[in-house]
Structure formats: structure tokens, C-alpha cells
Amino acid sequence: MTSRTSRTTARATPARAVARTQTLLPGKDGIGTVRRTTLPGGLRVVTETLPSVRSATFGIWVNVGSRDETPTLNGATHYLEHLLFKGTAKRSALDISAAIDAVGGEMNAFTAKEYTCYYARVLDTDLPLAVDVVCDMLTGSLIAPEDVDAERGVILEEIAMTEDDPGDCVHDLFAHTMLGDTPLGRPVLGTVDTVNALSRDQIARFHKRHYDPTRLVVAAAGNVDHARLVRQVRAAFDRAGALERTDAVPTAPRAGHRTLRATGKVEVLNRRTEQAHVILGMPGLARTDDRRWAMSVLNAALGGGMSSRLFQEVREKRGLAYSVYSYTSGFADCGLFGVYAGCRPSQVDDVLRICRDELGAVADGGLGDDEVSRAIGQLAGSTVLGLEDTGALMHRIGKSELCWGEQMSVDDMLAKIAAVTPDEVREVARDVLGQRPSLSVIGPVKDKQAARLHDVVA
Incomplete structure (x- = not known):
């Protein structure tokens, strides 16, 4: 029975x-x-x-x-x-x-x-x-x-x-x-x-x-x-009955390629603020671009820390801003690179001129070997220190699975960073920073000053 x-x-x-x-x-x-x-x-x-x-x-x-x-x-x-x-x-x-x-x-x-x-x-x-x-x-x-x-x-x-x-x-x-x-x-x-x-x-x-x-x-x-x-x-x-489709397969990571044009556009939002907030930037790299490691090193050297070019030139030498940094945003099919600064409205022209000059100098002549070496060390250290808690680790493996469909060990990440050469950084600097920038500004910017801002991206 x-x-x-x-x-x-x-x-x-x-x-x-x-x-x-x-x-x-x-x-x-x-x-x-x-x-x-x-x-x-x-x-x-x-x-x-x-x-x-x-x-x-x-x-x-x-x-x-x-x-x-x-x-x-x-x-x-x-x-x-x-x-x-x-x-x-x-x-x-x-x-x-x-x-x-x-x-x-x-x-x-x-x-x-x-x-x-x-x-x-x-x-x-x-x-x-x-x-x-x-x-x-x-x-x-x-x-x-x-x-x-x-x-x-x-x-x-x-x-x-x-x-x-x-x-x-x-x-x-x-x-x-x-x-x-x-x-x-x-x-x-x-x-x-x-x-x-x-x-x-x-x-x-x-x-x-x-x-x-x-x-x-x-x-x-x-x-x-x-x-x-x-x-x-x-x-x-x-x-919850959410796994009933036994033949279903995971959705693949987003893919594709999108070419962004460097238009030199200027957008100004007039606000009664104590500071003017500006971003000068251009098209960057997609998160799947093989050059993203070199781009990360370039970003660290330009505006990623207190020894970076932009921090030294804008804040330390001239005292024109409290906060100034560069950053990258990578999407599945395109990306952005930007330089942010917050300064007094009367200093906007000077800050933007210095930022534009530094971007142009790096696009034309690249970074020195010592700058690249220092940026590699900074990026490697910040990568490891940023993974010292379980929340950061969950974020890394979850985003990696969703966006790339694969996992990379910390050792492999450090090896990718260490393998970046000064020539690779100079090449990506020419490709990205050599483009015509666009500009976004929020602050008490009057019409006459707003008209002058177009000269920055000309």
C-alpha cells in the first residue's frame, strides 16, 4: 500500500x-x-x-x-x-x-x-x-x-x-x-x-x-x-507564484552604441543663489568601452583628488572655488565626462577659463608619467577602500551581474588599473577632451555674463 x-x-x-x-x-x-x-x-x-x-x-x-x-x-x-x-x-x-x-x-x-x-x-x-x-x-x-x-x-x-x-x-x-x-x-x-x-x-x-x-x-x-x-x-x-515559467531565461545586459555629438551647447538657469554652479563637459565613454580603465585614470589625474590638476589650479593656487572635481557617467551605449565647480558668480569666467585651458592642455599634450602613476595609485587604493563593507560588496556583485553579466575579482580590477599606460591615457585624453565642450550653469547669471559664456565653448 x-x-x-x-x-x-x-x-x-x-x-x-x-x-x-x-x-x-x-x-x-x-x-x-x-x-x-x-x-x-x-x-x-x-x-x-x-x-x-x-x-x-x-x-x-x-x-x-x-x-x-x-x-x-x-x-x-x-x-x-x-x-x-x-x-x-x-x-x-x-x-x-x-x-x-x-x-x-x-x-x-x-x-x-x-x-x-x-x-x-x-x-x-x-x-x-x-x-x-x-x-x-x-x-x-x-x-x-x-x-x-x-x-x-x-x-x-x-x-x-x-x-x-x-x-x-x-x-x-x-x-x-x-x-x-x-x-x-x-x-x-x-x-x-x-x-x-x-x-x-x-x-x-x-x-x-x-x-x-x-x-x-x-x-x-x-x-x-x-x-x-x-x-x-x-x-x-x-x-508569490513568480517562478512558474520554468523555461524563462534571464534578460541580457543592455547593449548598443550611441554616438553623442559635441555640440558646444550652453544652458543657463538663472537662480538667486550665493554661488554659481557650473559643469563643463563633453561626450565620454560607455561603461562597456575597453578604454574605460584609461578613462578612470585620466579622470583621477584631472579632478579626482586634492593633488589633481583642477583642484590644484582652481582651488589651491587661486582660491576660486571650494568644490571642484571631474567625473564620468557611463551608460550601456554612451557616456558623459564633466567638470563641476561651485564659485562666486563674479568668478565664473575665471574658473571656466582655467578649466577649459587645463582640458585643452591635457588633450594636446597629455599627462606626465608621474601624474599617471599617481592617479593609478589613487584609483587602486580608492577601489579597495570603497569595498570595505558588505553594502559596497553587494552593490558591486549585483550591478556587475545586471550590467555586465559577469563578475570581476578585486585582484583583476587592480590588474586592469595597473596595466594602464601613459600612452593609453594620452590617447583617450585626445579622443574625449579634444571635443568641443558644452556648458551648464545654475546661479545669478545676468544676460551680459550669460552671453559671454558662449565664448567658453566656442
């Missing part, structure tokens, strides 16, 4: 789809080992194990950002990020926050132009709780009409807060200057008009279209047992 019952049960129960696990980076003595499991339904789980720590950071990355929005949906990705904290069938908004607060953990989320991430950092013993809460948010959010209406006011306040910070707002202006009215050129938060116009049904459809397991990456770092975490994640998604 027992044997017959067992055979009947075996025929009636469908075979459980098999998960595929790979060791991507072996680590040293099991420390720092990175593993990936691909679950049925196309959900990926990546972990980095550090048995010596007592914490763990758990996150879920979603392959959707503001560049996936139409003009009428601008701000929907960020709006949705807020709404997933407002409650599920299992937990209220208070229950979600109280669960993590009760164990002394931290929980948050962020939206970018090409991805969104939800995460929680807790003691290693509380990792199952973090998994359950964050997975419940991603799979069971109610997106209730009353929550959409209530959170609209919060997001409008966030937009107002950003607009009150010209040092932050100028980066949105620069994106618009360089990329125009395109998905990458629009603000991640949306605008007052687009946020006011978004409906509950639009946001719910956006959620259903983009929050599919094939577009998700689960990442965890710290004192994590990979197999146990996979079982917990699988159980959480199974309860």
Missing part, C-alpha cells in the same frame, strides 16, 4: 525544475567566493561570502530605470520605488519598516537611469528576515490607489528639495544639455507636471511589465551561506 501511494504521488506531482549554480570567483580559502544560481523563471541569485563578518547586505536589482520611460511616464520608476515600501498583502508600510528597525537593520532603495535597487543591511542572523521582507515588497506590493495619492506629495517634496540644491540640480541640467529631451536626458525624479499626471493604473502596468524575474538580480554579501539563501529566495518567490 505504501509503495503504491508513493508511485501515485510521484506521477501526480510535477518535476521540480532544477536550479543551476556556478562558482564565478573562487576566492581564497572560501573567503570572498562569488557564486551564482539561476532559478527557474530566470531569477538570478549572486552572493559573496565573507565568514569573518557578522553582517549581511541583501538587495534586489531591477533592470529598469528612468531611460525606460516614455515622456508621459517620466518619474514612474522612482514613483514605483516609493510605492513598494507602502505595503503588501502580508505587511503594512509600518510592518515593513518596523520589522527591519526591530533588529537594528537599515533598509532603503535607489533609482538610477538604467536600474533600481532595493536593499537591507542586517546582522547575519537576521538575514532570513531581510530576505522575506524585501522579496515580499518586490512580489506582493499592493500599489493601492490611496498610497499612490499620498506618496505623490512626498515625491513632489523630493523634487522641490532637489531644486533647492543647485549643486545637485546642475547635474540634471547637464544631462539635459548633453542628451536633450530623451530618456537619458530627463530627470530620474520626473517633473512636477509628469508626477502629478501619473495614475495608479499607469504605475501598476509599468510594474507588471518590468518587475519580471528575468529582469531581477538578487545579490547578497557578508556572512552568507549561498545554498541556504537560494532556498529562502526561491521559497519567497514561489509563494
Whole structure:
């Protein structure tokens, strides 16, 4: 009888789809080992194990950002990020926050132009709780009409807060200057008009279209047992019925190539501020460009630290600005390079002239070997120091899986940085810095001064 019952049960129960696990980076003595499991339904789980720590950071990355929005949906990705904290069938908004607060953990989320991430950092013993809460948010959010209406006011306040910070707002202006009215050129938060116009049904459809397991990456770092975490994640998604498509495969990383034109455009936003905030920049490199290592070294030498050219020339020698730096933004198909400075309005012309002269000098003559060597050391050190906590490690492996589909060890990253030659830096300097720059300015800039700014990019 027992044997017959067992055979009947075996025929009636469908075979459980098999998960595929790979060791991507072996680590040293099991420390720092990175593993990936691909679950049925196309959900990926990546972990980095550090048995010596007592914490763990758990996150879920979603392959959707503001560049996936139409003009009428601008701000929907960020709006949705807020709404997933407002409650599920299992937990209220208070229950979600109280669960993590009760164990002394931290929980948050962020939206970018090409991805969104939800995460929680807790003691290693509380990792199952973090998994359950964050997975419940991603799979069971109610997106209730009353929550959409209530959170609209919060997001409008966030937009107002950003607009009150010209040092932050100028980066949105620069994106618009360089990329125009395109998905990458629009603000991640949306605008007052687009946020006011978004409906509950639009946001719910956006959620259903983009929050599919094939577009998700689960990442965890710290004192994590990979197999146990996979079982917990699988159980959480199974309860929501999110892994029913056993033939689904993960979405590939974004790809493509887009040529940005160096137009020499100038955009000025006249504001009554104490400082003028300026960004002088040009098209940069996509995040998949092989020259990105040389570009990182160039950026460090130009404006990445206190010994950089721009910091020395603008702040140390002349005292024209408190904050001056350069930066790169790499997307799947294009990139930006910019130099930011905040200074008194009367000093804008001098600051921009010095920045333009330094960019031109490096484009024409390159950097000295000693500058390249110092920048390589700075970049290597900051790379390692920036990975000293479980949150940073979770960020690295999650973003790597989502954006590149592969993992690179810290040693391999350091080797890539160390292999950059002065000639490679000079070549990328010619290609990037030799382009005609564009300019974005926020501050009390009068018409006569605004007209002069066009000479900077001529």
C-alpha cells in the first residue's frame, strides 16, 4: 500500500525544475567566493561570502530605470520605488519598516537611469528576515490607489528639495544639455507636471511589465551561506507564484552604441543663489568601452583628488572655488565626462577659463608619467577602500551581474588599473577632451555674463 501511494504521488506531482549554480570567483580559502544560481523563471541569485563578518547586505536589482520611460511616464520608476515600501498583502508600510528597525537593520532603495535597487543591511542572523521582507515588497506590493495619492506629495517634496540644491540640480541640467529631451536626458525624479499626471493604473502596468524575474538580480554579501539563501529566495518567490515559467531565461545586459555629438551647447538657469554652479563637459565613454580603465585614470589625474590638476589650479593656487572635481557617467551605449565647480558668480569666467585651458592642455599634450602613476595609485587604493563593507560588496556583485553579466575579482580590477599606460591615457585624453565642450550653469547669471559664456565653448 505504501509503495503504491508513493508511485501515485510521484506521477501526480510535477518535476521540480532544477536550479543551476556556478562558482564565478573562487576566492581564497572560501573567503570572498562569488557564486551564482539561476532559478527557474530566470531569477538570478549572486552572493559573496565573507565568514569573518557578522553582517549581511541583501538587495534586489531591477533592470529598469528612468531611460525606460516614455515622456508621459517620466518619474514612474522612482514613483514605483516609493510605492513598494507602502505595503503588501502580508505587511503594512509600518510592518515593513518596523520589522527591519526591530533588529537594528537599515533598509532603503535607489533609482538610477538604467536600474533600481532595493536593499537591507542586517546582522547575519537576521538575514532570513531581510530576505522575506524585501522579496515580499518586490512580489506582493499592493500599489493601492490611496498610497499612490499620498506618496505623490512626498515625491513632489523630493523634487522641490532637489531644486533647492543647485549643486545637485546642475547635474540634471547637464544631462539635459548633453542628451536633450530623451530618456537619458530627463530627470530620474520626473517633473512636477509628469508626477502629478501619473495614475495608479499607469504605475501598476509599468510594474507588471518590468518587475519580471528575468529582469531581477538578487545579490547578497557578508556572512552568507549561498545554498541556504537560494532556498529562502526561491521559497519567497514561489509563494508569490513568480517562478512558474520554468523555461524563462534571464534578460541580457543592455547593449548598443550611441554616438553623442559635441555640440558646444550652453544652458543657463538663472537662480538667486550665493554661488554659481557650473559643469563643463563633453561626450565620454560607455561603461562597456575597453578604454574605460584609461578613462578612470585620466579622470583621477584631472579632478579626482586634492593633488589633481583642477583642484590644484582652481582651488589651491587661486582660491576660486571650494568644490571642484571631474567625473564620468557611463551608460550601456554612451557616456558623459564633466567638470563641476561651485564659485562666486563674479568668478565664473575665471574658473571656466582655467578649466577649459587645463582640458585643452591635457588633450594636446597629455599627462606626465608621474601624474599617471599617481592617479593609478589613487584609483587602486580608492577601489579597495570603497569595498570595505558588505553594502559596497553587494552593490558591486549585483550591478556587475545586471550590467555586465559577469563578475570581476578585486585582484583583476587592480590588474586592469595597473596595466594602464601613459600612452593609453594620452590617447583617450585626445579622443574625449579634444571635443568641443558644452556648458551648464545654475546661479545669478545676468544676460551680459550669460552671453559671454558662449565664448567658453566656442
